[in-house]
Amino acid sequence: MNTFLNNEKLKVENIKKNFGDTEVLENVSLSVKEKEFVSILGPSGSGKSTIFNIVSGLLKPDCGTINIDGKDFTGKTGRVSYMYQRDLLLPWKKIIDNVAMPLVLKGEKKKKAREEVNKYFHIFGLEGFEHKYPFQLSGGMKQRAALLRTYMFSQDIMLLDEPFGALDAITRSKMQLWLLDIINDLNASVVFITHDIEEAIFLSDRIYILSDKPAVIKEEIIVELPKKRNKDIITDKKFNELKKYILEIL
Ligand SMILES: Nc1ncnc2c1ncn2[C@@H]1O[C@H](COP(=O)(O)OP(=O)(O)OP(=O)(O)O)[C@@H](O)[C@H]1O
Numbered sequence: 001m002n003t004f005l006n007n008e009k010l011k012v013e014n015i016k017k018n019f020g021d022t023e024v025l026e027n028v029s030l031s032v033k034e035k036e037f038v039s040i041l042g043p044s045g046s047g048k049s050t051i052f053n054i055v056s057g058l059l060k061p062d063c064g065t066i067n068i069d070g071k072d073f074t075g076k077t078g079r080v081s082y083m084y085q086r087d088l089l090l091p092w093k094k095i096i097d098n099v100a101m102p103l104v105l106k107g108e109k110k111k112k113a114r115e116e117v118n119k120y121f122h123i124f125g126l127e128g129f130e131h132k133y134p135f136q137l138s139g140g141m142k143q144r145a146a147l148l149r150t151y152m153f154s155q156d157i158m159l160l161d162e163p164f165g166a167l168d169a170i171t172r173s174k175m176q177l178w179l180l181d182i183i184n185d186l187n188a189s190v191v192f193i194t195h196d197i198e199e200a201i202f203l204s205d206r207i208y209i210l211s212d213k214p215a216v217i218k219e220e221i222i223v224e225l226p227k228k229r230n231k232d233i234i235t236d237k238k239f240n241e242l243k244k245y246i247l248e249i250l
Pocket of ligand 1: 022050051
């Protein structure tokens with residue numbers, strides 16, 4: 001009867017987290033459907049990374065639950081992939097071995113792991129760079145390699161914590177277009193943290209607005225823009241109305 005529940009991948013229910021006397025998450029609930037792109041937008045220090053640490057199992061919430069595909073994963077690691085704000089590649093390893101690392105860590109032989117990741121180099125715009133070292137890549141390429149490594153860890157749910165935050169404006173804009181372009185082929189559900197309202201609207205199907213800490217979800221916004229987007233949409237009336245609305249809430 002309920003189609004939403006049927007294609008729900010991730011469900012975060014009533015999580016609460018204090019660090020000592022500091023109440024960081026007061027009560028946060030959110031959900032992500034199959035192949036959905038959901039952003040979490042909130043002020044600095046509001047607890048966005050803490051939510052990811054809890055969803056990935058690195059931290060235990062004081063209360064609340066994390067369900068994935070209907071199973072309880074509260075406090076359990078290894079199920080979702082997680083890309084940090086500064087997800088550095090190992091400088092002494094070739095790109096192919098950096099990317100293959102999650103598979104090797106899971107017990108795959110190096111040769112097999114390389115074969116497995118090789119087929120994704122084209123889609124991630126890294127073809128021809130398999131045997132280069134990180135210092136030989138541009139900033140955008142390094143982020144694409146880090147994103148591919150994240151994808152190799154777990155392909156169906158990816159947590160991306162400001163992956164483009166450190167890039168210059170032009171590269172960042174190109175990366176947003178690229179991500180939007182490939183995301184359908186990846187069949188992944190994505191949760192994306194950003195401070196950038198335009199980035200959130202441009203990329204997302206839905207946006208959760210987080211309050212200052214102690215954090216609660218202030219609002220859930222469905223981005224009713226065509227799924228296929230290009231940068232022209234930034235001048236669209238609906239896009240700008242949404243941007244103004246979010247600015248007022250934040
Ligand atoms: N392990 C920890 N121990 C103590 N306090 C912590 C810990 N982790 C986070 N905090 C505190 O919790 C609050 C939220 O931090 P968090 O990194 O989740 O925020 P954020 O929204 O991701 O911030 P930013 O946007 O600046 O990255 C901050 O006040 C931070 O100092």
